Amino acid sequence: MASCHSKASSGRKILKADLTVALAGNANVGKSAIFNCLTGSHQHVGNWPGKTVERAEGSLQFKGYKIDVIDLPGIYSFSTFSLEELVSREYIALEKPDVVVNVVDACVLERNLFFTLQLMELQVPIVIALNQVDLARAKGIKIDEKKLSDSLGVPVVPTVGIKGTGVYELVEHAIKIAKEEVDAKPKRIEYGREIEERVKKLEVLLADVELSYLSRFAALKLLEADEEIKKEVQKINSKAVAVADEYAREIEQIHGESCPVVISSERYAIANRVANEVQETAVEKRVSFVDRIDELATHKVLGYLLMIAVMFSVFFAIFSFGDSLSGVISDFFDLLRPQAQDVAQRILWEGMVGGFVAAVTLVLPYVLPFYLLLTILEDSGYLPRVAFLLDNLMHKIGLHGKAIIPVILGYGCNVPACYSCRIMETHRDRLIAAFVVTFVPCTARIIVILGLVASFVNVQWAFALFLIDLVIIFVLGRIAFKALPGESMGMIMELPSLRLPSKRVVLTQTWARIKSIVYMVFPIYIVGGTVLAVVHMAGLLQPIEALLTPITVVWLGLPSVVGVLLLFGVVRKELVVVMPAILFGTTNLAAIFSPSQMVVLAFVTMIYVPCAATFAMLKREFGWRTTTYITVFEIVFALILGGIFSRTLQFIM
Amino acid sequence: MRLALPNRHGRMKSGGKKHRFQHRHRYGNAVPITELKPGQEATIAFVQGSRKVTQRLADLGLTPETCVFVLKSAPLNGPVEVAVRGSKLAIGREIAENIFVQAKGT
Numbered sequence: 104m105a106s107c108h109s110k111a112s113s114g115r116k117i118l119k120a121d122l123t124v125a126l127a128g129n130a131n132v133g134k135s136a137i138f139n140c141l142t143g144s145h146q147h148v149g150n151w152p153g154k155t156v157e158r159a160e161g162s163l164q165f166k167g168y169k170i171d172v173i174d175l176p177g178i179y180s181f182s183t184f185s186l187e188e189l190v191s192r193e194y195i196a197l198e199k200p201d202v203v204v205n206v207v208d209a210c211v212l213e214r215n216l217f218f219t220l221q222l223m224e225l226q227v228p229i230v231i232a233l234n235q236v237d238l239a240r241a242k243g244i245k246i247d248e249k250k251l252s253d254s255l256g257v258p259v260v261p262t263v264g265i266k267g268t269g270v271y272e273l274v275e276h277a278i279k280i281a282k283e284e285v286d287a288k289p290k291r292i293e294y295g296r297e298i299e300e301r302v303k304k305l306e307v308l309l310a311d312v313e314l315s316y317l318s319r320f321a322a323l324k325l326l327e328a329d330e331e332i333k334k335e336v337q338k339i340n341s342k343a344v345a346v347a348d349e350y351a352r353e354i355e356q357i358h359g360e361s362c363p364v365v366i367s368s369e370r371y372a373i374a375n376r377v378a379n380e381v382q383e384t385a386v387e388k389r390v391s392f393v394d395r396i397d398e399l400a401t402h403k404v405l406g407y408l409l410m411i412a413v414m415f416s417v418f419f420a421i422f423s424f425g426d427s428l429s430g431v432i433s434d435f436f437d438l439l440r441p442q443a444q445d446v447a448q449r450i451l452w453e454g455m456v457g458g459f460v461a462a463v464t465l466v467l468p469y470v471l472p473f474y475l476l477l478t479i480l481e482d483s484g485y486l487p488r489v490a491f492l493l494d495n496l497m498h499k500i501g502l503h504g505k506a507i508i509p510v511i512l513g514y515g516c517n518v519p520a521c522y523s524c525r526i527m528e529t530h531r532d533r534l535i536a537a538f539v540v541t542f543v544p545c546t547a548r549i550i551v552i553l554g555l556v557a558s559f560v561n562v563q564w565a566f567a568l569f570l571i572d573l574v575i576i577f578v579l580g581r582i583a584f585k586a587l588p589g590e591s592m593g594m595i596m597e598l599p600s601l602r603l604p605s606k607r608v609v610l611t612q613t614w615a616r617i618k619s620i621v622y623m624v625f626p627i628y629i630v631g632g633t634v635l636a637v638v639h640m641a642g643l644l645q646p647i648e649a650l651l652t653p654i655t656v657v658w659l660g661l662p663s664v665v666g667v668l669l670l671f672g673v674v675r676k677e678l679v680v681v682m683p684a685i686l687f688g689t690t691n692l693a694a695i696f697s698p699s700q701m702v703v704l705a706f707v708t709m710i711y712v713p714c715a716a717t718f719a720m721l722k723r724e725f726g727w728r729t730t731t732y733i734t735v736f737e738i739v740f741a742l743i744l745g746g747i748f749s750r751t752l753q754f755i756m
Numbered sequence: 757m758r759l760a761l762p763n764r765h766g767r768m769k770s771g772g773k774k775h776r777f778q779h780r781h782r783y784g785n786a787v788p789i790t791e792l793k794p795g796q797e798a799t800i801a802f803v804q805g806s807r808k809v810t811q812r813l814a815d816l817g818l819t820p821e822t823c824v825f826v827l828k829s830a831p832l833n834g835p836v837e838v839a840v841r842g843s844k845l846a847i848g849r850e851i852a853e854n855i856f857v858q859a860k861g862t
Contacts (some may be wrong), residue, residue, distance in 0.1 A: 179815045179816055180811075180815035182811050182812075182815055184808050184811055184812060210842065211842040211843045212842070213817070213841045213842060214816070214817050214841045214842060214843050217815070217817065328807070360802070360820060361807075361810065363807070363810075363811055363814070364803070364810060364811075364820070368814070368819035368820055368821070371814075371817060371819050371822070371841075375841075401828055401830070401837060403828075403831040487846065490846070491830060491834075491835055491837065492830060494830065494834055494835045494848055494849075495831075495832050495833060495834040498848075503848055504835065590808075592808060592809065592812075593809070593848035593849075593850050593851040594846060594847065594848035595809070595812050595813060595816065595845065595847055596845065597816065597844065597846075598837060598844040598846050
C-alpha cells in the first residue's frame with residue numbers, strides 16, 4: 104500500500120500515548136526520505152546539545168498516538184570515532200527511544216547489516232525498514248524479508264522511502280514493538296571462541312558495576328578499545344580496563360590483527376552470511392544509464408569538464424536570479440518608504456526595516472536558491488564525485504577532497520558554506536575549512552569587486568583580485584594547516600549511487616535549513632541596521648570617520664568616507680558600493696575614488712571581516728573565542744595587506 | 757538459534773595459531789591497492805595506519821580477506837575508487853597506499 108504523510112497523520116485526535124521513534128542507519132540509504140514522509144512539514148532541524156551535529160526532529164499522529172521522530176545522523180558503525188557516531192550511540196543507549204527504526208539500503212545489504220548487528224547488541228527494540236527495494240530489484244537483487252526477519256529476530260518491512268511505500272506498515276510495526284504487543288527480541292550475536300571466552304570473563308568483571316551500557320556491550324567495546332567506554336569503566340573499575348587490554352593483546356597474538364579489526368571482521372562475516380542467505384542476485388550485469396553517468400562523473404578528463412559545467416551553471420543561476428530578485432525586493436521596499444521623516448521614523452525605516460530588507464535580500468535571492476541547489480546536488484549523490492576529483496588539489500592546503508564542497512558554496516554565500524564544514528571528520532579540519540571559507544568571495548563581495556573594479560577600472564584588475572584571493576586562501580590554508588594543533592584524517596568516503604533527487608526530500612530539507620538560518624540572521628540584521636541608523640541620526644558618522652582616518656586615509660590612502668563604508672559593510676558587504684551613491688548622490692564612483700583607491704577598497708572589502716551573518720554562523724559552529732580570533736585576524740590581515748597594496752599600486756597604476 | 761560465526765570454510769574458528777604482527781612476512785606477495793589496475797580484483801591482506809583510519813576502513817567493510825575491486829584512480833596521484841561489499845568508496849591516496857592486497861591469480 105502506498106501511503107505517506109497524508110495517511111499516516113490522519114489518525115484520530117485522542118492522544119493515547121507519546122512514543123519516541125529514532126531513525127538510525129548508514130548515510131545515503133534514504134533515511135531522510137522516510138523521515139520526511141513520516142513527519143511532513145512538522146519538523147525542526149537544530150543541533151544536538153553542545154555538539155555541531157545536526158539534529159532533525161519531527162512528529163506525527165498515527166492512530167491516536169502522538170509519535171516523536173528523531174532522525175539520527177547517518178553512520179556506519181558505533182566505533183565513536185566521529186561525533187555523529189557518539190551522539191547516535193549515546194542517544195539510543197541513554198535516552199532509550201521506544202523503538203529504533205533501522206533504515207537499511209536493500210542495494211547494499213551486507214554493509215548495512217554490519218550496523219544493524221551493532222544496534223542489536225544494544226538490545227533495543229528494533230524494526231528494520233528495508234528501503235529502496237525498488238532500486239534493488241532493478242539491480243537484480245531479491246531479498247527475502249521473511250528470512251531476514253527470522254535470522255535476525257527483528258521485524259522487517261520493505262519500503263520505498265521516496266514514494267512512501269510501506270511507511271504505513273512500518274509505523275504500525277514500530278508501535279507494536281514499542282507497545283510490546285509482539286515478542287521480537289533481537290538475536291544474540293556470537294563471535295569466535297577466542298573473543299566469546301574473553302567477553303564472558305569481562306562481563307563477570309563488569310557484572311556488579313553500574314554502567315550506562317549493557318555489560319556485554321561494554322565488554323565488547325572494551326576489547327574494541329572504545330575511548331568513551333574505557334573512560335567510563337576506568338572510573339569505577341580500573342581492573343576491568345587493564346584485563347580488557349590484556350585480552351585484546353592476546354587476541355592480537357592469536358589472529359595477527361589488532362583486536363578491533365578482528366571483531367569488525369567477525370561482525371562482517373556474520374553480516375555476509377546473513378546477507379547471502381536472504382538475498383539472490385541475478386548474475387546478469389547490464390551497464391545502466393546511471394552507471395554511464397557515474398562513469399562520466401569521475402572520468403579523469405570528462406569528469407572535470409562536467410564538474411566545471413555543473414558549477415558554472417549553479418553559480419550563473421544563483422547569481423543571475425539573486426541579482427535581479429534582490430533588486431526587485433529593494434525597489435519594492437523603497438516604494439513603501441514614507442515621505443515624512445522625523446527621527447523616530449527614520450530610525451525605524453533605515454534601521455529596522457532596512458535591516459529586515461537586508462535580511463530578506465540575503466535569504467530570498469541568494470541563500471534560498473543556494474540551499475535548494477545544494478540539497479539537489481547533495482541528494483543526487485554528485486558532490487562526493489567532486490570531492491573525489493579534487494582531493495588532490497585540496498591536499499595542497501592540508502585538507503582533503505570533501506573540503507571543496509564548503510569552498511564552492513562559499514562563492515555563493517559564506518553562511519551555508521561555514522555550516523557545511525560539518526562534513527569534515529575532525530574538529531581541526533572543520534576549523535581550517537571554515538577559516539578558508541571566510542576568504543572565499545561570496546556574491547556580495549563579487550558585486551563589490553565587479554561594481555568597483557570591473558566597472559570603473561578594468562576587468563583585468565578584477566580578475567587579478569580574484570587570483571590574489573586564491574593565493575591568499577592557499578597560503579593561509581597551508582599556514583593554518585601547519586599551525587593548528589589536532590589531527591587530520593585523509594579521505595575515506597562512500598560514493599553513493601547517483602539518483603534523481605526526490606522532490607519531497609529536497610523541498611522539506613531546504614525549508615528546514617532555511618528556517619534555522621532565518622531565525623539566526625533576521626535578528627542580527629534588524630538590530631545591526633537599527634544600531635547603524637541610530638549612529639547615523641546621532642551624527643556620530645563624522646566622528647567615527649575622523650577616528651578611523653589614521654587607518655583609512657593615512658595607512659590605506661583612501662578617502663575618509665571609507666571608514667563609514669567599511670562599518671556598514673560589516674552588516675552587508677555590498678553596502679560598500681551602494682552607500683557612496685546614497686551619501687554623495689551619484690553613481691559615478693570614479694568621481695570619489697581614483698582607480699588605485701578602488702582596487703584597494705575592493706581588496707580590503709574582500710577580506711577585512713566576515714559579514715554579520717557569517718560571524719553568527721561561525722559563532723554557532725565554533726564558539727565566541729574562535730570566531731573572535733578569526734575576525735580580529737582578518738581585520739588586521741586585511742589592513743596590513745591593504746596598506747602594502749596601496750603603496751605598491753602607486754608605482755604600478 | 758544464535759548468530760554464530762562461521763569461518764571461510766563454514767566451520768567455527770579454532771584458536772591456537774600464534775601469529776605475531778609480521779604482515780609483510782605472512783603476505784609476501786601483498787601490494788598496495790594503488791598498484792592494482794582499474795578493474796582488477798583482489799583480496800585484502802592487511803591494512804596499516806592509525807587506529808582511527810583502520811577502524812573506519814574496517815567499518816566500511818575493508819576487513820582482511822575481503823574481496824575488492826579497483827574501479828578508478830584519479831589522475832595525478834589522486835584518490836582511488838574501490839568497490840567493496842556492494843558499495844563504492846573513494847579513498848585518499850595516502851590511505852590507499854597502506855591497504856595491502858593480494859591480487860587474484862597471484
